[in-house]
Amino acid sequence: MDRRAGSSDTSGAARPPQRELPVAIREGRLADAAAVTRVGVAAWEKGPGSVLPSSARAPMADGKMFDALLRQTPGRILVADVGGHVLGLAVGDPEGEQLTDLWVDPRAWGRGLGSRLLAAFEQAAGERGRKRIVIDVLEGDERGLGFCRRRGYQAVGRSTVRDRDLHMMIGKIRLEKRLA
Numbered sequence: 001m002d003r004r005a006g007s008s009d010t011s012g013a014a015r016p017p018q019r020e021l022p023v024a025i026r027e028g029r030l031a032d033a034a035a036v037t038r039v040g041v042a043a044w045e046k047g048p049g050s051v052l053p054s055s056a057r058a059p060m061a062d063g064k065m066f067d068a069l070l071r072q073t074p075g076r077i078l079v080a081d082v083g084g085h086v087l088g089l090a091v092g093d094p095e096g097e098q099l100t101d102l103w104v105d106p107r108a109w110g111r112g113l114g115s116r117l118l119a120a121f122e123q124a125a126g127e128r129g130r131k132r133i134v135i136d137v138l139e140g141d142e143r144g145l146g147f148c149r150r151r152g153y154q155a156v157g158r159s160t161v162r163d164r165d166l167h168m169m170i171g172k173i174r175l176e177k178r179l180a
Helices: 030-046 054-061 064-072 113-127 142-150
Strands: 024-027 077-082 085-092 098-104 132-138 154-163 168-178
Touching: 024 113, 030 064, 030 077, 030 085, 030 098, 054 168, 077 113, 085 113, 098 113, 113 132, 132 142, 142 168
Parallel strands: 098 132
Antiparallel strands: 024 077, 077 085, 085 098, 132 168, 154 168
């Protein structure tokens, strides 16, 4: 989960528990492109994007990066499908061990979709013999960090990198979870 992963608000406050939604986790399809873009932009704006300066938010707001995710990474995207509507997505290398993106429509935050997507990604990685999952979370994204920590991820490092999409230096916290 790099700058795109997780969902945060500026307070990091937990929301009251809500009823879990009936969800099917499946591979993303090209037909999902518009929904993936909509979910990604909405989650970015309410989540990690809210901790960055407004000048850094513009490259993500147009949705091109989210549209490219689905078109350029076939087989690497899982979506949370609720009654035929994509309300979340997880992106990573199915042969590797890094989850690069985890987005849930803000209207569905606290309903279990992020947990289900992360569990499905972990299961797929474990079935491919991977021993761990790594996630990079944007520094300042307290909600994203809390989400990962509550699911057994531990901080193993920090870095500052030039982000290729945001065109700026950003701090990241690397988290890791050993798979059983």
